[in-house]
Amino acid sequence: MKKLIVMMGGQGVGKGTFSNMLVDKYGYRHVETGAMLRSAPADSEIAKTIARGELVSDDMLFGLVADSIGDGDVILDGFPRTISQAKWLIENFADKFDVRVIYLEISQELMIERINKRIREGGGRQDDADTAAVQRRLKTFWDITVPAIDWLRTVSNIKFSVVHPTDSDVNRNFAMVVDALQD
């Protein structure tokens, strides 16, 4: 069965970094909803929603995500972020793919530290520079995405793993991710 790897976790936890490392190691495709949405024109509703630090509506996303999943062996990074997105994903894909959810769990303090590092090192993300938007994204993560993660823990036909990528060495953190993906 082809794989559908779902990277979950707050900001700055390393979803993108580990996804890229998995792409290099296994050749999976990386589907990053944030990057796809950020490429929308600056005056579009999507761009305005992102700038406010709010979530884009499901209607705008589901078609995009379904097309990106295609025939599998993909890493979903940034999706799902709500219970309705998580339910949609499981209802439509859990019987077709080997679904592996990896929850990258770190504290809010470490998330803020990592976002600040990304700003200092010039990560180039406009939505990181606005402190209010960062706060809103953090609140959305705890209030809306964590319940989706907790719901995914209860789903029986997928594999759910928790990884704590708190080491300062990215390779050691990645080794834990690889470990969690083993059968």
Ligand code: AMP
């Ligand atoms: P990210 O790069 O993953 O932090 O995503 C940047 C922005 O894109 C988020 O702050 C949201 O506005 C939007 N976005 C990305 N993924 C989703 C999603 N699964 N549901 C709703 N909005 C999303």
